[in-house]
Amino acid sequence: MNAFPFGNRMISDQLIRAENRPSGFDYLRLFLSIGVLLTHSIDICYGWHASLVIWLWRGPLHPMFYFIVPSFFALSGFLVAGSLERNTIPAFLTLRFIRIFPALCVEVLISALFLGTLLTSLSLRDYFSHPEFWRYLGNIVGWVHFDLPGVFENRSPPNRVNGSLWTVPFELDCYIAIAALGIAGLAKRPILFTSAAIVAMLALSAKGAFTSFFILGGNHPGGVLILSFLFGAAIYLVRKTLPFSLPLFVLSFTLSLVFFYFAATFYLATPFVAYSTAYIGLLNPRRMLLVRGADYSYGIYLYGYPFQQAAFQLLPGGTFWLLNIVYAVLSSGAAAYLSWTFVEKRVLERRAAALLRVAKSMEWLRLFFTACANALGRGIR
CATH class of the missing domain: 1.20.5 (Single alpha-helices involved in coiled-coils or other helix-helix interfaces)
Structure with missing residues (x-):
């Protein structure tokens, strides 16, 4: 009889089996990034107030779509916790900086200097002197602005170039939060770290139950993303005592969808999102060429939205969501390959x-x- 109701194999055992490099995380990153393109294609092609979009975010399947971005953050938290455990806080923050900043910087500059100049209705003089142009460059340092002057001005909302950047400040918040917890010594006290995440989850859930704190209509509250990240990190930290279990995965995934179904229970979904994400990521199927020694998901996420907007405006059939996502996968995939090969990989080396x-x-x-x-x-x- 098993000592644990969900089996004797721990998450740490599964990591060892995969030599600490399970391929499931690589496949999951790609799947989630394409899932983001799917949701954006429907929003871009039909607008926020279209019946299909309302059904997407409020219909019976909406928990599946709400799962995507928190899962991205939980995945990041699990992997980043290992980096925090192996490095000093300055080294940890340096590694996060060189992973995020160079590719983000290049994407923002390409959008502003190339895509914007090609598609703006303004003269180049007016375009480069417009305050919105300079505000857009603030995306490089996490000061998020979505719009460029005269670009996609007939769309709704007008001038929106890269809506995906809304998550950047929350990602920075996650790194600051986990670094602060590391300085406080909680990273070496897994139970205390996990308890702190649970207390934060319960406090935010209580607040959400009595206020209109939750944002509906397609955006996650930032707290959901940060909590998903922290629970992902917590699962890594307690990996020696937490079972790696298919029944526990099924239970966690089911509960995450149930809690995402109701706005008042969004925060309660986060630990179950984190476990579901970690379980899938720890699977270790054979690597195909697409995920062998490369990570294209970040580039797909960064370039997908502006390329989808461009496809809507410029390409035949780009206004149909299915063709729009095909265009987006091909174009952002190519951009992600170039970003990884000539920017991200070279910096990481x-x-x-x-x-x-x-x-x-x-x-x-x-x-x-x-x-x-x-x-x-x-x-x-």
């Missing part, structure tokens, strides 16, 4: 040098503050 510089800088700071403290001590005496 230099991460060892970046970490060495950070370590040296932290040592200099330590010596500087030690010298200041010693000087201050002598002054007091």
